[in-house]
Amino acid sequence: MEPANLRFLRLLVTALTSVMMVGLVVVVALIVIRLNADGPTMPDQIVLPDGVSATALTIGQGWWAVVTDDNQILIYDQLTGALRQNVQIGQ
Incomplete structure (x- = not known):
């Protein structure tokens, strides 16, 4: 027969291990749910001026x-896709 302290310690370790495993499953599930969430909406196609290609996009x-690769920032309306502003960067 084992002492009462040892039995209590064994039950405590088992309970804490179970809680830790459940917590790990919850954290992984929340990360998966968060990564699968829909991001910001963008138009299907970005219409850029002829001869220009995009190097970065900010929403x-x-x-x-x-x-763009010719040192411009083209600011578009998110709902309509219309060009709001064209900013020239440096030279």
């Missing part, structure tokens, strides 16, 4: 900006 609240 803001109600707008998105495309940085």
Whole structure:
């Protein structure tokens, strides 16, 4: 027969291990759910001026900006896809 302290310790370790395993499953499930969530909405096709290609894209609240290879920032409306502003960067 084992002492009462040892029996209590064994039950405590078993309970803590079970709680840790359940917590790990919950954390992994939340990460998977978060990664599968829909991201920001963008138009299916970005219409850029002829001869220009995009090097970066930034999405803001109600707008998105495309940085082009000819040093321009094209700011588009997120809902309509219309060009709001064209900003020239440096030279």
